[in-house]
Amino acid sequence: HYLVLDSDGNVVLRIVGGMRLPDFQYAVARALSPKTSLVGTEKLYQSGKRDKKTLANYLEALNLAHKNDQFKAVGKEYMAMLKPKEYSKEENWKVFTSWIPDRKSDNYKYLVEHKADFVKNVGAEKGNMFMEGLFYWDVLSYATAHKDYDAMDMAQLLNEMKKAELPDSCDSYSLYKVAQLRGTKKYSELLDYLKTQGKSLGVSKIYVDMSLNKIDGDEQTKNKVLAYLREEQKQYQGTHARRLEDLIRSMENTGGVEFADLTFDQALAKAAKTGKLVFMDCYTDWCVPCRHMAKEVFTLPQVGGYFNEHFVNLKMDMEKGEGVQIAKRYNIRAYPTMLVLDTKGNVLKTVLGARKAEELLQMVRVDKK
Structure with a gap:
């Protein structure tokens, strides 16, 4: 994440993500002119200047900054100005493809039918x-x-x-x-x-x-x-x-905890159907105590026997995929964090840190009324 600032510390251009050197040089150079910087193009747009060139420059700045919602909104205006034969121009590639959510869209069909034009203008590697x-x-x-x-x-x-x-x-x-x-x-x-x-x-x-x-x-x-x-x-x-x-x-492992390959909602649904609770191991790849639990505790028959009988067991990396939102939902900040949940996703028990088998079994027990 890179920022180009003016002398007062205001953001002139924002660049999110890595890129190849020529592309990076091109991006930084755009900060040198108010016609192409994020601040400059935003001011022009807000002033009502909406010609194709101005919108194209604004879209490029929004794309570099990963301001996706605004990019989508301005892109809709820009696309309405284009004739179909202009879709394949290199300067329109990013906004055109942003309007191809899947292979069912009309723009995708146009891309396939006119692929030769796109390859000629944007290159085969980028198109493919x-x-x-x-x-x-x-x-x-x-x-x-x-x-x-x-x-x-x-x-x-x-x-x-x-x-x-x-x-x-x-x-x-x-x-x-x-x-x-x-x-x-x-x-x-x-x-x-x-x-x-x-x-x-x-x-x-x-x-x-x-x-x-x-x-x-x-x-x-x-x-x-x-x-x-x-x-x-x-x-x-x-x-x-x-x-x-x-x-x-x-x-x-033939006797340890059987972790289900399910999404969070699927685990809750299965628990409701089977009359069980949900045990969720919240971990990260870099967490050494998490790996200890996976190798030395969850593999034990006495742990697996209790957990498999009473829980739908779920492992979830808190830094990947669905785990990112789960971490926010349950305010997970330490690893491992182990949760016992009811079928609505409410927390019944929380276990922080690695535990020995006997201690873990005692801490996760929930008396059903």
């Missing part, structure tokens, strides 16, 4: 990267088994990727192969593919590896998965290595 992003999460959801395999939907995804003329080298095609092997339960082929072609998945590979505990094969398949994960753990360092270590331990 954006288009792939519209497929990525759908394909990843199948590859990590967050969505139940649907052969017809998968075929439709492949057809749309080809229609979008995505290059064969894009991550989504590799993820598609993973999803296909996994969905058709060809687990041996899946593991072989991950061993030999895993690098083609890029940063997505850790997500796939971390989801392999959900494979529903026989004991022989489970052992193959564990053998694969043990080898893969050697290739990782830091947080990823620790996460894989915890995953392997949980898969080897």
